[in-house]
Amino acid sequence: MSTELPKTFDPAEIEARWYTHWENEGLFRPERPDAQPYTIVNPPPNVTGSLHIGHALDNTLQDIMIRYERLRGKDALWVVGTDHAGIATQMVVERQLEAKQDKRTNYSREDFVAKVWEWKEESGGTITRQLRRLGCSMDWSREQFTMDEHFSNAVLKTFVDLYNDGLIYRDKRLVNWDPKLKTAISDLEVETQDVKGSFWHFRYPLEDGVTLADGRDHIEVATTRPETMLADMAVAVHPDDERYKSVVGKHVVLPITGRCVPIVADEHADPELGSGAVKITPGHDFNDFEVGKRAGFKPAEMLNMLDAEANVCQTADGLVPEEFLGLHRFKRDGVDGARELVVQRLKESGHLIPHIAKTKKGEEQELDAEPRTIATPFGDRGGVVIEPWLTDQWYVDAETLAKKPIEAVKNGDVEIVPKAWEKTFFNWMENIQPWCVSRQLWWGHRIPAWYDGDGKAYVALSEAEAQAQAGEGVALTRDDDVLDTWFSSALWPSATLGWPEQTDLVAKHYPNDLLISGFDILFFWDARMLMMGQYNTGKNPWPKLYLHGLVRAADGAKMSKSKGNVVDPLGLIDQYGADALRFFMAAMESQGRDIKMDDKRIEGYRNFATKLWNATRFCQSNGIGASSSIAAPAASHAVNRWIIGEVVETKEALDAALAELRFDAAANTIYHFVWDRFCDWYLELIKGQIDEETKAVAGWTLDQIFVMLHPFMPFITEELWSKQGERANHPLITAGWVDPQAEVDPAAKAEIDWLIALTGAVRTAKNELGIAPGAKLEAFCPAPGELAKSVVEANAAAIERLARLTPIHFAEAPDGAAMQVAAGEDAFVIPLEGIIDIAAEKARLEKALEASAKEAKSLEGRLSNANFVERAKPEAVEKARADHAHHTAEVARLEAALARLG
Incomplete structure (x- = not known):
């Protein structure tokens, strides 16, 4: 017996009730020890995070696949967890301390880390609660955290193994340095902003007795960062630039420091830009670092003029004048910095070349520099300008580790969807740089390296092992740095299952089956998982990688807090329900394209849910309840044979779309079946003739709708499934996938499709000509085919009720104004005399x-x-x-x- 549904569909009440039931009953991971595995791991959100619209898209797509495969009977495991998010989490706790006039350095490292763990236990579950609101059917009983003991053991083992294989090493290189947080950060944590700045031109005097071909005794250089001249080590010119060929190998004498630096030939210098000569500061510019290496400077010899807070310090050659020492690189709190003082001193000494600009009145004026808008890197968390800084860090030999992933994608062992992203993948992987994995933080996986008094490193799983390497009596000091969080998250597909222990989960669920991620972390996470998966296990972590686009504002702009166009998915869930938001995400997810937010579309999918709700209420009111069979019931009526065929075709199209990860095609397939074929046509066609056969077929069809729609709209489908009949211990979430065990009936399909075509054509024509929808019209079909004769004969009542045509004559129409409509190969003439004013x-x-x-x-x-x-x-x-x-x-x-x- 069905349970009568309320008149009004209320998503909020349904969602809270069903999610609690699913989770409490362990239905996200039912016991299926002998079933084929299907495994997805979620991109672990930061433990500090809150659900944003990108999370909503990413997790909706994953949930569609996991619910689909669970319905297909697989041992579907969706691994869930959070990332410890080194910088973000440490900042949260430090801000809490600052609010109490306290700070991290008032504590020992151990005591501060204990405070972070306290915060994690109290406040670190926000995003996991929000994922539940979205309907994510993750295995919460195995929730993971990248700082869990078993995960930390996997991280340490990987580091030590890489070190022992020569794939991790310590080196002096430039990094993105955040002077506020005083740590290196990854490229992903750098945001480029356009900033109004200046472009200064200076004269660098040539050494005594040297002149250019035109007689000048100096080389002109230009820069947006004049302060870095305190650490200049060369001037570069293009090897083919005739203006400078005679002075390559000669020297200039730097103003202020008096340092004598060489003029080097390097293709980095563009003869078409400015003077064609470029100042080279290898210790504070990524391009200059490479030029410096090509010029023969070893990283250890490169000059550094800034400390960890970006204040000027003395360079190794001791040539920075004392008045600069301790100054910040920029003007700060109204106090001039090194930049302002360098410009002032160069102006005083005559080495500044003024910029001649014209006023609005056309008059010339002399400026110290040319105003420019400059793309400037900022730390996304510290909020200050990033400083390329020369420092000792730990690096992974990414070039070596990238070889197997490149091969895997090239030979098809790993498929990237959409395929267009392969080119980007290869371009980055084939030009990959060493990966800086050390961070100057307290929160995170501490690097397992100990140093003796001479600075020699001993890398081991424990201090005891390191001590054994160093020998008795050798005093060791532990490395203070922690690992980049991308290093630990690169182990996510295997370490979450228990690797390096060979657990049953590892044996069954690794490699995973699919990874779904945003394209923006293709390199930071996806590629590194391929590297680490191959290195640690000899296997790719998954055979298929699906990259979705961004969710953009309605006007196509990228969402950002500064623009005020960020959309809160929880607000949308409150307004329209999780099912509507999920369906919107799926329907709009077209491979290779970004999604534009559209509240009207989400509202439309809420209306879609309401239509299904009302259709189910109609069925209940006509004695149509739950089906007792997965296979289609026996059917003799054409309309019933037709709808069974429609289910068969819809199921096949849905399977094909999901196999190809065409989420938009899958969503549109089920949408049109539910709205058009079932609600608009089938229910209309059976009105007034609902016998026992029709009840059975209608109830079965409705059940198939619930099953096929469940991955997209889990809440409403589970509610309707439960209300359609007694299904003890048989919730929809673990039901069987659609299996009609039937075929499309061509005769029934032709008959009903013809009837629908006729009805649709008449309705369209009436609308175009302003004829009332309910007006009954006489129709003539002068040359009917066999199909037309049989359909009209068998469905006269339905044609009158739906198309409002009565009677229909298989004869020539009388003369006079008329409209023509078609159904299949058959043409109908409908007289209009007396119906409308033709003229x-x-x-x-x-x-x-x-x-x-x-x-x-x-x-x-x-x-x-x-x-x-x-x-x-x-x-x-x-x-x-x-x-x-x-x-x-x-x-x-x-x-x-x-x-x-x-």
């Missing part, structure tokens, strides 16, 4: 046609104008295209309406 209707249609044609032509002209398309705002161009499409369609519709009138 007035023609006049109305012709006037509307003229207006739309004129507007379409105008828009076409605007869109064919390159100036408009290239210079107008993107939203204006998009609106013009939409309007053009609308008016073009209107022209076609109105022409068809006029043609109907003859």
